[in-house]
Amino acid sequence: MNRTTLSLIAGTTALAAVTGFAALSAPDAPGTDTAAKAAAQLPVERTSLLCPAPSTSDLAETSYTSFTPVTKGTGSGGKAELREAAEESADAPADGKGKGKDKDDGKSGEDKPGKPVLTSKEPGKPVTGDSSGGEAPALVGTADGRFAPGWTVQETTEVAAGTGRGLQGVNCTAPDTDFWFPGASTDADRTDYVHLTNPDDSAAVVDLELYGKDGALKSAVGEGITVPPHSSEPVLLSTLTGERQTNLTVHVNVRSGRVGAAVQALDDKLGGDWLAASTDPSGSLVLPGIPADATSVRLVAFTPGDADADLKVRLASPSGPITPAGHETVHVKGGMTSAVDLGDVTRGEAGSLVLTPTDRSVPVVAALRVVRGKGDKQETAFIPATRPLGTRATSAGNSGKGSTLSLTAPGAAATVKVTASAGSEGGTPVSKTYTIKAGTTQDIEPPAPGGLKGTYALTVETVSGGPVYGARTLTASEGGVPAFTVQTLPDDRGTVAVPEADEDLSVLQR
Secondary structure (H helix, E strand, O other): OOHHHHHHHHHHHHHHHHHOOOOOOOOOOOOOOOOOOOOEEEEOOEEEEEEOOOOOOOOEEEEEEEEOOOOOOOOOOOOEEEEEOEOOOOOOOOOOOOOOOOOOOOOOOOOOOOOEEEEOOOOOOOEEEEEEOOOOOOEEEEEEHHHOOOOEEEEEEEEOOOOOOEEEEEEOEOOEOEEEEEEEOOOOOEEEEEEEEEOOOOOEEEEEEEEEOOEEOOOHHHOOEEEOOOEEEEEEHHHOOOOOOOOEEEEEEEEEOOEEEEEEEEEOOOEEEEEOOOOOOEOOEEEEEEOOOEEEEEEEEEEOOOOOEEEEEEEEEOOEEEOOOOOOEEEEOEOOEEEEEEEOOOOOOOEEEEEEEOOOOOOEEEEEEEEEOOOOOOEEEEEEOOOOOOOEEEEEEEOOOOEEEEEEEOOOOEEEEEEEOOOOOEEEOEEEEEEEOOOEEEEEOOOOOEEEEOOEEEEEEEEEEOOOEEEEEEEEEEOOEEEEEEEEOOOOOOEEEEOOOOOOHHHHOO
């Protein structure tokens, strides 16, 4: 084998290590078609999810549901498993910098996470687990083979009393390097933590940047936070700044490594919930699933650049787009967090907020704080801007009652298929098709599996038409408080585009 052949194969191997697939072809003969062949959509082969530590309350009751939809084209092997993350750094200082020692005890990366908590048995059937009290750790999960495509884990916690009482829910997230959280706070009534979970064998280094109504907040202790391997660090926002800000945007910027990130927003009077990251900054945003009985809705928006953004505000209602009176547009100054109280904008009907540029497009991130109830019986949830559900989106942790599926088609009309899985303890899957009219939001009481026992998952697939955005709301009654939590339904990214190889690599061997 000559040196040229060795170099080509070495380059191909490096590319395959990064992408999982590499295509290499000989030069085209004169006159041949040089157009790239269409990429095939193939199931992903491995994925990771990270679940934050659910609560510090002794009254917390947490349930987990793990689910992988059945995906064509997968093999017969693989597994999906959640394990306990290592304990938080024992010597982390009180200022939240988290510069604890790496707990590297010489064990391999495989051995560092704790005991298994949840292991899936088969695609298409949820598996559940639970924990009690405030000692439950963060979880680190990996799925491969037939369990990887569309793997979804829901963490739901009921807290009977105290700060953040009510229902708190979050979709466990994939590790990444950049997150935006508009809607956080350091107000006197709020206790907000950023939970950072590192799934890898080496430490991650993270910067936390805070932006208020007048711009960036100075915070030296938010720089260079170390998250040890296979562990989780909760960082209290009020330890990063002395300023009390009702509305903040938090930027999680990972210098090295990767983490999962989520904000736990707890209020002394209004309950609390998890604030998931907004979708990537964009000129147009959709925030789906505002409950029909919302008594207060606050929009929090931020533009990362220097340019100001002017946005049209529209509510996609069951009957079509509506312009909220007095809130036709919102002005977002560059680098500053803006907040607009929209009141009971839905007026007793389901709705989704749609933000579009009035003129030029400026990238923005946004989230909604939604309140249900009145007086001392109020509860809070958050709805971040999200990606469309795309080919397929998945929602786990549904029960026989208390689940609502909200779908909106802000552009063209669309048809979707909703499938309820088998129950975790028994039941037969069932599917139903729905048409969402252009510019509307439709609240759906999702179909339940026949003979349901336990909890079940929902998958939503686009059949035809324009983009659809969705969210799932879980409700419960906690001592007269209308407890609820909302999770958006972005595409589950169960498949990946893989370009077809033009020629077998064996042509390079001599």
